[in-house]
Amino acid sequence: MDADQSREIVRRVADAAGAGTALEIRGRASKRFYGRAPAGAPLELAGHRGIVRYQPSELVLTARAGTPLDEIDAVLAEAGQALPFDPPRYAGGSFGGAVAAGLSGPSRPFTGPLRDFVLGTRLVNGRGERLRFGGEVMKNVAGYDVSRLMAGALGTLGVLLEISVKVLPAPRLVRTRRLALTRHESASRVRAWVAAGLPVTGAAHDGDALRVRLAGAEPAVEAAVSETGGEEEGDGFWSALRDHELTFFRRPGAPLWRIALPSATPEPELAGASLADWNGQQIWLRSDDEPDRIREAAAVAGGHAALFRGGDRDGEVFQRPGPVLWRLHSRLKQAFDPNGILNPGRLYAGL
């Protein structure tokens, strides 16, 4: 099933660049709902797949963009390792799509975001040139870090062909504890546990209770469990949270917003139902409130809001940068994709 289709992909991009045709870059289309409405002729990456290099003792995995995440998960699990950023799998998802979306799972505030683990990329820019940046080594400061720039750029700067990421040993023991605490109590208690060195890798509050995940070596986890108290629960909650399979996400109704906040910041008061992940740094909000009001409330709290799922996908879904930042954004887009053919408008209108 593994296939290197890079030659064909490079040719398609070069042709589109010549003709000025917009391309919609598609992996496994599991996050097609995300960002602004897709436009352009489909450029399929799903067939460009396979793990290119993986040697567990190097802690580096290199795979083609179309490789299904579950294939990568399985190969890593066999060696007792995992993707440390634990990206959402939604309906499966591809490796390239995970990097392009730049989304990280529940462990993000404790073990780091996806972009932290990107080491190198091979990509096609909007001129149809095949380029390589970074590499398969942990430390590399030769040239600008273009690879990390691709994380979260939603394919607007380049078509990812191959990505190398740092991987880590999977924790030897994972325990989930449920504690009936208010959100406010939860947040300060989790911060205290982290400061005391407890191996916390997840902290979410669904409105009723805090769930805290403790993961690592056995002695540290066992000690942490006796410190946190609470009731034992299975760890299925975390993948259901990560993949938006909890009832909160699945029930029909108001659009889903994602509000990111600085640490130890009270959640802004907004109409609708909410669920707090990342120990209160990522608020999921189901709300019919005015988009501008939600964005304004997030900004006042020092954070930002994105219309994650539903609502008007033709309007802006991400918080728009100020004028100086916007100029840098549009110049960078110009630098990578002068004809504006790669996922045009997916991140912001006019980019």
Added chain:
Amino acid sequence: MAADSVYRDEDLQFAFDREDLVGRLRAVVPPDALILDRESLRVYESDGLSAYRQLPLVAVLPETIAQVQDILRICHELSVPVVARGAGTSLSAGALPHPRGVLLHLGKFNRILEVDARRRIARVQPGVRNLAVSEAAAPHGLYYAPDPSSQIACTIGGNIAENSGGVHCLKYGLTVHNVLEITMVTVEGERVTLGSLAPDAPGYDLPALAHGSEGMLGVVVEAALRLLPQPQSRQVLLAAFPDVSSAGEAVAGVIGAGIVPAGLEMMDNPAIRAAEAFVGAGYPVDAAAILICELDGHPGEVDEQLHRVRELLGRHGAQDIRVARDSREAARFWAGRKAAFPAVGRISPDYYCMDGTIPRHRLGEVLARMGELGEAHGLRIANVFHAGDGNLHPLILYDGNAPGELERTEELGGRILELCIEVGGTITGEHGVGMEKINQMCVQFAEPELAQFRAVKKSFDPRGLLNPGKAVPTLHRCAEFGGMHVHDGQLPHPGLERY
């Protein structure tokens, strides 16, 4: 490394009137913030790589962000090059002044603005020393993780410009992983915030570009740093090996077993001897290689890992394994490693420090081939190695006064860098390209990649005024250097011998 003509003609095409520039700068900074006389400018003529020397046209020492903005606006308007400088500890001549430019010294930006223990954030100015951040955080039980060997002197602004590492990167990351938000002044004099205290700032990941950009994209005037809780427990272990390759395999064995040490360092025999003679760390001077391994975390976890690491190292042929009994002995184990560069400086009139990173499993092969290259060039090499993350620091020993030795050293250095690229590594892990390795950029990258770098640069600095002539080579430079790009780890004509 040659002291003359490091800048090329194309890097020097800036036409403006010096008196005009000085007059305009006088209007925006106090008189003592402007340095014009040659003797005072000499302080800035080189950074940590003293083989390169160059006087700037003028030096300016602003003390407010508004002054930095004014200076950049003036330079932009007149098309004057600007080189930003912190403590000047760069090992790649990244802070080397430009002969037609302003040297922007940020030493007065030396205040820690805030330590927020609740949020675990330090807000600092760029001229704050790296170690000062951890010192200010210590009363709260916190510290700042990146710890480059120059941490007593080097500053946060420079750490961001170089994406500095240190001995704890494998577990705790580089500077880019530990900075939440950067306030930068653009070459056009505008103030802009990159990143945010909230996770995943909207839009492009501009902090990723700013880190390691070597002063080419903007001037950092403030940063918010992430602080970590001090680990509850720490153990340091020293192991001696009869040959270098078994030490390399032991490193792979430890990591393959699912253990990520806080620090994992290797030294070869010449480096061991030099360090022992210098600081008396108690190193076994007959060992072909030593490993220093630091484990941290929960006490139970550390004890368990220590047990497993001892067993793994023994299985890979370690002959002598010592665990530090207390923090003083641990500090002594580290002292030799941290003093390795000056220690080598004592046994050789001069030394030249390289900074390649390689995939760890190629270590044995790379060390063997480096030995051969050293012999072919008639030069000795001592090796210190951030073994956990594959970052190699070969130190070439030479005598700058012996005719031809500097040139042979340069030649050998170039060969070693090309070897790093050939095995799938990079020419610089943490010291930066600067002026020093700019020619090897033509080997590591193909022209379309360099053109992409130039386009990125132009997005931030359309007139090419920030640190011109560094980090990203021009097409002309590569053409002249004979740009031998190594594609996919394959040198052109891999069958040919190269010396």
